[in-house]
Amino acid sequence: MVKESSSATRLGQALLFAGLVVLVALGGCKVRGSQGVQSEPRTVHARGQRWELNATSTRSQLPGRPLPPQPQHGLVTLSFDDGYSNVYDTAFPIMREYGLVGTANVVWDYVEGWDPNYMHREQLVALQSAGWEIASHSVSHSRPLTEMSLSEAEYELTESAKDLRALGFDVTDFVAPYDAWNADLARTASNCYRSVAAGGDCLNAYPPADLFTLKRVGVYSFTPLTSVYKFVNEAERGNQWLILMFHSVADRKSVMMVPSARFRELVEYLHSRQVEVVTQREAVQLAEGLRKQVVAQEPAVVRR
Numbered sequence: 001m002v003k004e005s006s007s008a009t010r011l012g013q014a015l016l017f018a019g020l021v022v023l024v025a026l027g028g029c030k031v032r033g034s035q036g037v038q039s040e041p042r043t044v045h046a047r048g049q050r051w052e053l054n055a056t057s058t059r060s061q062l063p064g065r066p067l068p069p070q071p072q073h074g075l076v077t078l079s080f081d082d083g084y085s086n087v088y089d090t091a092f093p094i095m096r097e098y099g100l101v102g103t104a105n106v107v108w109d110y111v112e113g114w115d116p117n118y119m120h121r122e123q124l125v126a127l128q129s130a131g132w133e134i135a136s137h138s139v140s141h142s143r144p145l146t147e148m149s150l151s152e153a154e155y156e157l158t159e160s161a162k163d164l165r166a167l168g169f170d171v172t173d174f175v176a177p178y179d180a181w182n183a184d185l186a187r188t189a190s191n192c193y194r195s196v197a198a199g200g201d202c203l204n205a206y207p208p209a210d211l212f213t214l215k216r217v218g219v220y221s222f223t224p225l226t227s228v229y230k231f232v233n234e235a236e237r238g239n240q241w242l243i244l245m246f247h248s249v250a251d252r253k254s255v256m257m258v259p260s261a262r263f264r265e266l267v268e269y270l271h272s273r274q275v276e277v278v279t280q281r282e283a284v285q286l287a288e289g290l291r292k293q294v295v296a297q298e299p300a301v302v303r304r
């Protein structure tokens, strides 16, 4: 009896230890599919409302605008890097006039910093509430992740997601700083994101073959709108996905700043076309839905 009791105690201790290991693992970067596992209720701001998520809530239960039907005429995503405050002040109101939303790729250190040139928590909450996506663009943006050790890069990837989620942002996607990316980073990122965008200057096939190396096309102060329209038309014609990358929308002379009048012209053009303007997350959700359908439609292997 004594022997049985002590092995029962050992079993209990082992189970307790295993449980603790699982809890510690979940406390770090969350694996796809386990998002939303929280030990305490928390408040999330989305769609203009506050939502209390309890211990069993998942991110998929968050309110969101209904996804458009599977695209027939291509997708366009407006993606804004680094979290400049002119995105909130200038790009956001212009896009709102036409009912369009975008993806703001923010750097954790800037969100928590003092610099008024960058959006802080309140502006980002307002964007998310209006249907924008908040994506991670690393912790520090100090240098390309490809020039860091894997453990440093892993920290930039996982901590930024963890910290932004702790503030109530529904972060599911990553954008690589300096467009520097490789296969090792993609593997690491797949543990805590659903997609990663990283350079390329070309369109994405739809659905994309690799969600962890999505391509974007940069738009700068010197980029003629005609060349952007060419990409838009190509996406529309071939039912492809175009991610347009911006930094700033502002009327100052800098390579990174797209003048507000030109930005408005582009938004008007997109509004007039048949392409769907979606966030990176929405395009990924649509692509994942399509992939599931394709798998479901595949004929079962007949064994003879």
Ligand SMILES: [Zn+2]
Residues within 6 Å of the ligand: 081, 082, 137, 141, 177, 178
């Ligand atoms: Zn950047």
